[in-house]
Amino acid sequence: MGILRFDNVSKRYAGGQDALAEVSFTVEPGEMLFITGHSGAGKSTLLKLIQLAERPSRGAVLFDEKNLLKVRGRRVAMHRRDVGVVYQDHQLLTDRSVYENVALPLILRGMRRGEIGKRVRGIVERMGLGGREKALPTQLSAGEQQRVGIARALIGEPRLLVADEPTGNLDPTLSAEIMDLFASLPERGTSVLIASHDLGLVKRMKKRVLVLDHGRLADDISPEDLADE
């Protein structure tokens, strides 16, 4: 049973063409995969459907076999706890410390301060940011800032992590470091779906790759096939 399933999903924005057309695929628990394709191929749209930032025009997106079309109102926030999101520009609060940025999702949930502190310390260490808790994001390097963004996405222990061009602003060495960090997540049970147009980086990771072309799923390449190329 997949953690995420797209069943013949199409998405058409008002006045536009199909941004996604009849897309079907399944993501297993603990699987890491990439989604790639040209600019405008529909990568961001696909990730938005998972976060309930957009709704499909046709077809169904299922999370844990639950049709997301039925998730409305207060249950949208509950669903978003299960999906951690990492952005290209990390979207950190620049006037808040690393600690506060990472703690934010738990504060919003009303978790006890002691429990928040324990969790933040744990994830900050895991992301290699130990000792930087009091720093402001502007005092950190680009790679460190992105790791704070990943820590914030992971703090609520989501079942799935989605990332839209998470290394878009980083140099090749830092990009590889961040990718290795993502690759370490599935062994803890988190599935990871990363949109990237950096084909070199994607191929190096030797994971499953979904290829979008004008909204259609043009290819679904297994790690074994990738190794053969």
Ligand SMILES: Nc1ncnc2c1ncn2[C@@H]1O[C@H](COP(=O)(O)OP(=O)(O)OP(=O)(O)O)[C@@H](O)[C@H]1O
């Ligand atoms: N809010 C919107 N309203 C109308 N059309 C949109 C909207 N968002 C995206 N589109 C269109 O949908 C198509 C897919 O866009 P999307 O952003 O999903 O592509 P992408 O693969 O993420 O591109 P990029 O790599 O440039 O970010 C494009 O033709 C885009 O112009």
